[in-house]
Amino acid sequence: MKKLDLIATSAMGLESIVAKEVRDLGYECTVENGRIAFKGDELAIARSNLWLRTADRIKIKVGEFRATSFDELFEKTKALPWEDLLPEDAEFPVSGKSVKSKLFSVSDCQAIVKKAIVSRLQKAYKRTSWLEENGPTFKIEVALLKDIATITIDTSGAGLHKRGYRVDQGEAPLKETLAAALVLLTNWSADKPFIDPFCGSGTIPIEAALIGQNIAPGFNREFISEQWPFIPGTVWDQARNEAEDLARYDQPLMITGSDIDHRMVKIAEENAFEAGLGDLISFKQMRVQDLTVKQDYGVIVGNPPYGERLGDKPAVEKMYREMGQVFSELDTWSIYILTSHPDFETLYGRPATKKRKLFNGFIRTDLYQYWGKRPPRVQ
Structure with a gap:
């Protein structure tokens, strides 16, 4: 499979630590506010979810483009190769956020992205009816910042801080x-x-x-x-x-x-x-x-x-x-x-x-x- 554009999201102030972890896994990366971008295949998705101790989650960036109208958002979303990632029965809820963008209605942006993906998949899978959506889940997000739309799929599910060992906690637990x-x-x-x-x-x-x-850190979770x-x-x-x-279980x-x-x-x-x-x-x-x-x-x-x-x-x-x-x-x-x-x-x-x-x-x-x-x- 060709290399995917991946993003490790990060809390503010931890970007350089996440970037070092990504490089230690063998992937070159670039650092922006709250996100570390790198390229990788399916193994990179598995490795980064298992190993990144300080990242919040791992996402696939499906596309990034300028969008100042709903028509533009629809057409540019529809032009992305969704069938390479989503099977015919995929369940794909769409979440969204918008900051300093002409398209400020998040619910409208979510609906348009959803409609565009459905249209693309119907054509790819030669379907005339609505898609079933009873298969695996792909959580899609459309994020608009200053009229630039970034569309991602979350590969982690629960945030990476959920290691699976916390039986109980106090009032203000540290992530x-x-x-x-x-x-x-x-x-x-x-x-x-x-x-x-x-x-x-x-x-x-x-x-x-x-x-x-x-x-x-992700060894005991799904x-x-x-x-x-x-x-x-x-x-x-x-x-x-x-x-x-790679684990050193005998290290005192x-x-x-x-x-x-x-x-x-x-x-x-x-x-x-x-x-x-x-x-x-x-x-x-x-x-x-x-x-x-x-x-x-x-x-x-x-x-x-x-x-x-x-x-x-x-x-x-x-x-x-x-x-x-x-x-x-x-x-x-x-x-x-x-x-x-x-x-x-x-x-x-x-x-x-x-x-x-x-x-x-x-x-x-x-x-x-x-x-x-x-x-x-x-x-």
Whole structure:
């Protein structure tokens, strides 16, 4: 099959990390706001769904063109080779969005794209009647931005952050994709100790363990495109066998997650067991102020409470001060803290080595990075 135009969608601020992951899979890519474009065949669809830890979903770009009238949208959509991708019985709901475009009625754009695809498929499959739509599902989206229409098909189904291991969660769980990004933004490697002192439902330690043992994050879930006729089942088998061969299940890990709430510690343990990593991560109930470490040259990654609700602010600020005092002793450790609190560095007691803007859902946050001493060179 000829190469398809693929798009890995991304949360704002994570584009460069997703792009590195795409390149690590062996695909050249270009980076735009919220999307990473690359070319690939059916195997690329399977691989990128299985392996991309920080992308939101993988889409096929069927076409991109200028459209300032409904006639233009209809004709240019109809001109695309839909029969190459959609079988005669395909179910294909159409969603849409429009930003700064003359065609601002999303429901009309959806209806026109749907009608154009039906017209193309009826001609391709020599049908005069309406199509049945009782076969595999192809979720199509028409997105208009400044009069440019981009028409895509989602290959993932549920978002890629849904790894399948989350049995339960707390009030404000960190998305698995962002948790993986936080780990990838550190200097951590599997031979170093790793601590998350605010582990909540365990997402950061679990993602660290998946990275440490090189386990594909999508290995234990299904994707909508597995049902599509143009991607043979053998392709998915090949991609999963590759992932199995690349996993390092015998890699020992030193990963700890702690939380002040004993209920969250229990949930974290359950989630880790669901991910098949229960024996690899140790969870314990503990205040961050009581943290002690025995090893050197480790990494701490934390997503503490931000104090967004007014009543919580004084307690959170007190905790940031105490955390700064405890962590100041760990001069060989690298520490990475995600928070939206604008005065974090002042409260913590020292300026960060580096700051990186990230979005936790719709909350603008900064990742404060404190780099520890380098380990001595082995002679």
